[in-house]
Amino acid sequence: MDFDLTEEQRLLKASLERLIGDRYAFEQRKNYARSPEGWSRELWAQFAELGLLGLPFEERGGSAEQCAALIPKIADGSLTFAFAHTERQSRYDLNDIETRAVRDGTGWLIDGEKGVVLHGDTADKLIVTARVGGGRRDRDGIAAFIVDGKAAGVSRRGYPTQDGLRAAEITLANVMVGPEGVLGEPGAALPLVERVVDEAIAALCAEAVGAMAAMHELTVEYLKTRRQFGREIGSFQVLQHRAVDMLIALEQARSMAMFATMMAADENALERRNAVAAAKVQIGRSGKFIGQQAIQLHGGIGMTMEYKVGHYFKRVTMIDTMFGDADHHLRQLARRGAAPAAA
Incomplete structure (x- = not known):
């Protein structure tokens, strides 16, 4: 290939x-x-x-009218969205939703709370998932709605995240959404959410590989220039071996990220989910190893805000926790009989 x-x-x-x-x-x-x-x-x-x-x-999951009204504005940068799905009790279970939506005439009233909504404090629109039927963990009964970020009943508390981005806690209290704000079939949104998350994981894996490559490059350059005991520390064979181990972990992550990218659009949901889960496991393992090695080989400077390595490590650590960390995805693979070998 x-x-x-x-x-x-x-x-x-x-x-x-x-x-x-x-x-x-x-x-x-x-x-x-x-x-x-x-x-x-x-x-x-x-x-x-x-x-x-x-x-x-x-275009998936919306009507022709929604696509025509929203996608051009998203593409030209004049309209921003945030995905408000995760809740306090959900952990990494995409089907664990307590937020409720009930019919009110031709529209819907939404009540609930969403947590760690990335850039949810500044987004123009929110894509909010809510239950229209079933119990808290049921796969059926979840709907997706487009909610204006400044709609009556929407309150947003923004805060910075450890990796330099922003997130928000969002409360929805009797928020009215008209029929034009429903994405797809009410109660059947979970497969669409799962597909979007799989594609997001593939994108995050690619981003993580870039951050890992930067950490490896910075570390190798540091080993070539830092002098101790009258010589460059990169001349010590044991440190060369550690740099090579970092490169091996990087290439393992790169291979799995490519695999996840190829499989992200696969129509077979099980095959797609297994591929992105396996990639997320490897990204988590490689990111932790490369980050720890980079910090240790740099010494104290690697922990400072003035140096890049620590910022990259924070980002790959956050990526590991997004949409399920390595342990979560390893458990999911084991349940499906598709777990990779232990590191």
């Missing part, structure tokens, strides 16, 4: 590298993280100009 980038992909990669280098370098990222919103709307608009925000869209 050919994994080389096409000419179009190489041009896109080069454009992105220039944009990130110019507008999202290390010091700029820290400034964005300290801002009230936690991100740059101007940079988001530049992503839109490059066509990046429109790349993910193959």
Whole structure:
């Protein structure tokens, strides 16, 4: 199988590298993280100009009217969404939903609380899941709604996360949603949620590989330049071996991230879920190992806010916890009889 980038992909990669280098370098990222919103709307608009925000869209789960009204605005950067699904008791179970929606005339009234909604404090719209039937852990009876972030009854408490992003705790109290705000068939949203989460995991795996590669590169460069005992510490064979072990873990993660990317669009839900779960397990293992090695080989400087390594390690640690950590996905694979070998 050919994994080389096409000419179009190489041009896109080069454009992105220039944009990130110019507008999202290390010091700029820290400034964005300290801002009230936690991100740059101007940079988001530049992503839109490059066509990046429109790349993910193959319309699923909504009506033709919803697609026509929302997707162009998402693609041009003028409308932002946040996914409000997780609840306090849910842990990593996507079907564990207590938020309720009851019919009120032709619309719905939503009551409940959502936790750790990434960038939920600044999003224009929220995609909120709620029960329209069944018990708390039933797979059936979950619906998805589009809720205006400033609608009556919506309260949002934003806060910074450890990796420099932002999240919010969201309370919905008798929030009215019209019939045009229902995504898909009421009560049948869980398969769509599961597919979206699988695709999100594949994307997170790719991001984690990039962060791991950066940690490995920074560590190797540090070993080449840091002098101790009258020589570069990278000349010590034991440290060379540790750098190689980091590279092995990185390539294992890269292979599984590629596998997850290939399988993310698979129509076979079980095969897709097993692939992304296995990738998430390897990403968690490799990220922890590479991050710990990078911090230790750098010494105290690796823990400082002024140095990049610690920021990368925080991000891969957060990625491990998103949509299920390595232990969770390993248990799921074991239950389905598809667990990978122990590390």
